[in-house]
Amino acid sequence: MLANEELATKSIEELSPLIRERKISPVELTDSVLNQVEKYNKSLNAYLSIYDGEARQAAKKAEEEIIRGNYRGSLHGIPMGIKDNIYFKNKITTMGSKIHQNFMSTYDATVIKRLRDAGVIFTGKLNMHEYALGVTTENPHYGPSRNPWNPNKISGGSSGGPGVAIAANMSIASLGTDTSGSINIPSSFCGIVGLKPTYGKVSKYGCFPEAWSLDHVGPMSKTVADAATILSEIEGFDENDPSSIKTSAVNYRDHLTTDIAGMVIGINEDYFFKDVDNDVEQAVRSAIKVLKSMGARIETVEVPVLEFAEYALMVTDFSELGTVHHYNINSRPLDYGDDVRLLIESGQMFSAVDYLQAQQIRRKLKSDFKKAFEKVDVLLAPSTPAHTPDIGNKFVQINGNDVHLLDNLTRFTGPVNLAGLPSLILPCGLIEGIPVGMQLIGPAFKEEKILKVGYAFEASNPLKGKKPNLEVLI
Template sequence: MEQPLYQKTITELAPLIKSKEISTIEVTQSVLKQAKDYNVLINAFISIDEAKALEDAKQAEAEINQGIYKGPLHGIPMALKDILHFENERVTFGSKIHQDFIASENATVVSKLKEVGTTFTGKLNMHEYAYGPTNNNPHYGPCRNPWNMEKIPGGSSGGSAAAVAADLTIASLGTDTAGSVRIPASACGIVGLKPTHGRVSKYGCFPLSWSLDHIGPMTKTVEDTAILLEYIAGYDEKDPTTIDKPVENYASFLTGDIKGKVIGIEEDYFFNSVDRKVKQLVETAIKQLESLGAKVELVNIPSLKYSEYAEYITFMAESATIHRNNLISRIDQFGPDVQHLLKFSNIPSAVDYLQGQQVRTMMIKEFANVFNQVDVLISPTLPALPPTIGDEMVVINGKEYPALDSIIRLTSPANLVGIPAISVPCGFSNGLPVGLQIMGAAFNEKDVLNFAYAFEKNNPQFSKKPNLKELLTN
């Protein structure tokens, strides 16, 4: 049976569009139908703009027919997290306070995608103001995990991950402050990359924490992530945190050859208090990478024991500053969980914040030393399976832990030190996907992506799709 267009990847669609074997209008109509059919169950979208999407698709079709082909994203239908500015369009940030906000200009990543002919289909659900890992949004409803409708999809970019997993979009972008790209990627069984801090401009993205925020691709395959990264990366004078460093053709590094490369394993932090089945799947994945020629070396990063403190102090202090005026005048318009977190965000003192930054400095030095010995660090993405929507605790090996603390524990160190980190599917437990996290040195996206590609290439069984028709009939 011929694979429906909505199930295809960027890599599969691009040559068909370029050669005019399929039209951009056909692809967009296919994706829109899938989105409209199944969003009622998953609630991945805050808004679908069918008319605008078809207008974009027709323009892309006309350009291609005139011999103007802008590259592999030309005519690719994409929905983005509703935290990115679109000029003269409503952007909610998943909030009530900004429910009628109209952006005056495009986010830089939106402009970059528009320049290469991407078709935009809508705005995706998210945790309110990106301040949480569950995507249980009180204003627009919870986004649901397409593998199990009772479970969270992860957050804060839960709508992006659920939409990609369920083929409601060909690809997407998420934002990541403590794991908000990788957490939902793991929970929904897709690929999610947090690039190096400064690799992708954050201009036009509503901030949660200036020094921790990142924007990254969320896709069906590693190759799609590499393609998307190339088109959104680069220096931007509008974002002073971006680094003026050449953008590479990341897809060209995807050889799958990892012979002689060294994998670092930090057991004390990244494999501590991890669900037994999750740990087993990740250890099996590491052994497979060894069988492909990689070597494994145990490493020690002592400052990791302070990382949770540094992460919380940093994003609490910075988010309290960002939301200060609304905390004073409109506190009742925040959802209960975000309101609670923002109230606590006022507690850290300047001393606490500066101590947190001292920890970051120590961590950056220790991670850099480790990357002088190894090429990548590997760990589970999440220490446990996604909890049920509304649960405030997760159970790991029979013991209860606070869900928020547990969900971000293994992903947040990469935000503190600003290094690239990817989550790629590595198996299933109780019918839910499990993610493998691969981290690399700053601006070493090529090794991170190639390790992920090597694993994905040898494990096509982990790229299977949730049975949405069964969900619809139930």
């Protein structure tokens, strides 16, 4: 029998058979997770609101259902905190902002409804970069979320709360949102798994927009298998989301094997390995060797228009977020944090021609990626060119040079959002005791390919069983 404190450390894959067979109860598991929240949230600031009483009530209800033989599936009785830009009916959703500090939604986001129907126990709402407009989760209104591997380091963002909560066992898994790296960057820095699905695969209805043509919602979890389980529950067409796309259901679990012999992994040297921190590069190249030793073939591919992807991303992202916040930036500019206000103001500077040229680049980028995927099954790249920065820095170091933090941390993830392609982040090693992540990018609607390669790589135990030392935080 697992001790109560151990339950919160487990993955969905480990917990769900125990819940189904009634070896553990959702009540014990929820207690275990809420105990972790009580112990560590003060130091790590992952939760903005905690649904203590309601979570325990929901866990009791789940327990009763399971005892009566009404087990709903792998997520039944699993506790999760959720990023605070995803709407819960009759609950405050702040978007990490002062302006929306009292905003209460009248409906559940589609992804929340789907998780609720699957039996998830919601433990609260998680910290984030204000309005998801940044990559650090240094939130001026609610404080920074702190990296459990080293609390002086950023958690990454904008989904920093979910990254921290999962890494510190304060949530079994979660959902993040991603516009230019907001699932992938905190997953990388916190040493967990993040999956940004293909644009249109998961409904965004009830998720506050950052930039509507770039926004995605996806799972953040402890393992690749857990990400696949959550994706299966939340994906699917939603008539309430105009960008939702009808696709056929895939049983991702069928693809989760370690047999990747013959799969072709593409490497783009010109963009994804240029101006990368030496230690990060070494960790990612070691991962490539591991995959090669498992029977995968490595091919170099070209994606020429990546050269202009950063500009196209900036113009698209800033113009769209500038539109979302156009009214408030004029009427109450000082209610935004300084960094976020600057981004919104920047969005007002670009012309219609700038925006439309960015869309031309975007179309060309998709075409270039499509050609690359005629040669390879997946692309592999570092998740970020730099290692995890300290809290409070506007710059990040790459091989001794200070470079702009926001531009550089989104450099490898943003183009993937621009093309709407799926990507999976998972840890591939440690630098100075902190995880470093790699990114697997797949063809549109082929999540099973990145999940398969990620699952095989995960089996090589890249972190060698290392976990954050949470005791030092108390």
